[in-house]
Amino acid sequence: MVEEIGSAGYEKTLPRRRAKRLDNAKSTFRLFIKNRTALIGMIITIAYFVIAVIDYIDPRWLGVENLSTALLFVPGHLANSELPTPPNFSGSWWYYFGTTYSRIPILPVMLGALKYDLTYTVIIVFIGMSVGVIIGSMAGFYGGILDEVVMRITDIFFSLPFFVFALAIVYVLGFSFQNVVIALIIVWWPTYARLTRGLALETKSLKYIEAAKASGASGVKTLFSHIIPNVLSPVYVQISLDLGSVIQIFAGIFFLIGALGSSSFPLEIGYLLSAGLPYLSIGIWWPVIVPALFLLLFTVSVNLMGDGLRDVLDPKLRR
Amino acid sequence: MELRYFIIRRLLLLIPTLIGLTVIVFVLMWSLPHAFLASAFVNPKAPNRAQQLQDAYAQLGLNQGIVLGYLHYLVNTFTGHWGYMTLSNPIHYDGPVLSGISLFFPNTIQLVIFAAILSILISIPLGTYIGSRPNSAADHIGRIFSLSFYAIPVFVLGVILQVLFGKGVIGGNPLGLFPISGTFSTTAVNLLNPPSWLVSGAGGIVLSEPTHLIIFDSLIHGDFPLAANALMHVVLPVITLTLSLLAGILRFLRSSMVDASNSEYIKTARAKGVPEKTVIKLHMRRNALIPTVTVLGLLFAFLLGGVVLVEDIFGYPGIGLLALSAILSGSIYGVLGTTFLFGIILVVANLFVDVVYSILDPRIRY
């Protein structure tokens, strides 16, 4: 037994490492699939993104062009033919989820809104993550004053509730899609910074980092090729969970103040929901419930996927 | 180290955090045009406006550079000069920011405390029960429940509850029992001869003495029908917030319980002959609460965001609605003031959470 090990030598293991990482990813994926709920979550999430991509390629497939949400919310009286219709699963798919005044069908409008919501959410999460991960892992890795400063700054950011802080930033910057995105990035990066800082601290003291340093790897190289890859596993989990949280806050902001700003009406699910509220008093529930369900389904799926990821990646971390 | 020293040290840490909070709010403020800051600071209806503007410039240190400006801001904040706000939508208020905030503040605190206490009281026994039986039927139901209510955006949940249980939303709804706006109904008060402790405050707000909280004041004064009515008004908003918070706590508590149950010390406890109930309540739960408490601070931050949404949906006059009105009415000092206040609430809540954490975990009392 003992005679067999050791004769392979270190040289043979180097090219194996990259192959091993791919193998690792494959077996992780296979393990992930075994969790049925997580799998369903992932499929549904992907479906949402597919819809958004289709919308980008050619909105006409979804029939969302030429729709102005300005017509969604029209108080007052209109001729009979203009009244809203309830969900109707026969006939054209446009009308599956009902219509509002002037027969604006809800489903295509929602699919159009989805594109913006998903795009902006993804932008927020990925930029926030990138900024946070780099700052956090640098803080954890280099330690010292940098670490202290980063910790204090993230502490300060954490002393304000996410939503309120985002609202305040949006107010100061002015209300627009871009500014909401910027506001949420500002609010969100400290989460990733804290997360990666802790992990970088742990990874820093692992033996193979010392070995890498001893063999002459420079600080930056060590940071990017050793520390960050290790830190990424819980970050993946956090990303999928955050897709859910961020879209909630994003929609929440538009729900509250979506009518602000110039005469353009934002194509956004939160705003659609708030626009549907007045219909409730006359007993028409679908303009509210349908966007709500779309949002709910997305956040549930993304959370299931995130949980599944955590279950799969966690024991590997704990080694 | 002693627990007492830890608490004192943690209290001292409060100061830099608060200072940091002021820095952020100040940065938000300073990035706006200075002329705008000055004019918004004073009462637009006051006489000799030119003089007022000059005074405002001086008081805010607008011409003295950012550092002095910050110091001026600090002084103003701690002396209560938070500026002036004119709100129109949906709250109508015209007056100094600080007094306006203090009018609406108790209502929000009432919501938050009810929701927090209710969530904790329900989640701890429930989480213990579920966490001690992984993969049981109860566990699966619990996980589905907590996931659904955690994933629902707060405003969606609020609207759905309003639709289902609100009075007068859907005609003829047998479950429509709860009022959907305000803190009490005018029908519960004798408008011709209102009680002396119910006062009209600025901006058409009705205030009650002495606590400004209608539920408690009417109890104190013995007006039980009004108290009951006020309570009903608070039910739907509180339930919305509670469900959200509860789901979050339950998720973490459950997984911490499962982690704890796989630990070696549980084996030791069983090997001693400790009955299973005690193993769960004492050994597992005590340890599972620790990681749960660390996440409470974060959940509370989400709760405060939820407060703004809930107050909007249910027309509940608290500082959440105040903040919203400030934004919609374009009142900068209203926005800054409410943001600052929300920050203070969160900082205090985090302090509380940290202290509880240090009580639970003897390992971190360095």
Next chain:
Amino acid sequence: MYSIQNSEDKPKENEKKETYLKVENLVTNFYTSRGIVKALDKVSFSINKGEIFGLVGESGCGKSVTALSIMDLVTDPPGRVVSGKVIIDGFNIFSDVKDLARIKVKSETDVKIKKNKRAIKRHNLMLSKIRGKKIGMVFQEPSLALNPVLRAGDQIIENIMLHNRVAIADSLINRANLSMNDVDELIKDIQANRNEMGTILNAWCKKNALADIEAQLLSIFRNYNDTKDIETEIVTLIKEGLETVDTNALIEARNYYEYIEELQSLNLSRYNSSENITEETLRDIEGRIKSLQNTEGSKYRSYKIKKIFTGKRVEKIFRQEARRRAKEILTLVNLSDPERILSAYPHELSGGMQQRVMIAIALASDPKLLIADEATTALDVTTQAQILKLIKNLNQYVGASILFITHDLAVIAEMCNKVAVMYAGNIVEEGFVLEIFDKPKHPYTVGLLGAIPSPQVKSSEGLKLKTIKGSVPNLITPPTGCRFHPRCDFAMPICSQSKPKLININDNRKVACFLYSTEVDA
């Protein structure tokens, strides 16, 4: 309480040794998603009173699983004790093992286990009386095995309060009834004859049933010289906390707990009914339970209600007394400054101290068997030596037998009287340590010890470790017949077909190998 044995009490060498623990055909499986791990394959051995019994084998051979199975502490899911007997002091804790769950095996990976909740509840209730009281267990990593949020003292006291209510009540009453005359007499005796301090104290404590504070009294006499001082110290020690409690309340509490304990032991014996107990005896026991409940039960129904109001004070006193006993135990495990340890949290203690606390917890209710599962593996060499010495001393003074589990042959040689060698879930050899080391019989033992198996040649090479060819088998698909045969240099055709039975090949040696017998294990 702790029957510290004096030289007069030690059993004579040729007295018949009584069996305290008997494990018979124990089968434990782990039902995992990859298949059924047959961890224990009909393990059998027994431990006599006062013996230090070693269980040795490589990692994965099932030693720890054996220890856990004895106390039914195997993680469930996925593990279960499937069949067999574990007889502790005459009581088989697995008498109802078949009733606990129905296991349907369709294939290695498709197993359906349906548990009988009520039977399991009864089973666990029974177990909670045995664990901690009849057997104590010490685990490998004391820093993980101690609850980090409870003080060390509280964890010891927990054990004491669970199993010793009557004894605590008794000693409280004795202490309350002690007169100054008795104390003065003791002091006079000892002052007159300081050399005989230990014996005089021992006799006095026995007479007044105060054995639980013997060690503390001894230390008082050692540290103080002035009679007045000694008197004050002793009085403080004895009367502490008793001023506020009414002796009658104590007596009532004691009777209540005695009633409870009697009910429990009767229930236990009824529970054990499948073991050689006739219908008649069963009915007799049930009758006794009923009559007990009738006569005494009514008395204690009102006591239970009273307890809600007055119980706090009695409970406080009980806890104080338990604390005293905890201090005694800490002195027994050689921890100086027991006061500090009692209020310390586990993370404030060093590894050696933590392990001593673990031992204190295990021994708190005076069990006659201590299971040490790799108890010293996680400690540094110096601490390891100290703990081993402690365990050996405890075996002598307290009279508890020890089941010592380890993979370290040197420790076995140092500590144990007898040893059993385990391989892949089977006991392959068992006997006296010196004899096995001198003349190992089973090929695995031989390989383990690195000696040449031949009856004529004396092993003159001492203890050397040599590798055995092959590797530890996968217990989901273990080898057929004798589980060692693929690695055995002496394998014969029969070895792959049938499993050899563990039989006595002479008075003190058991081997499971076809080289020495032809008996097959069914």
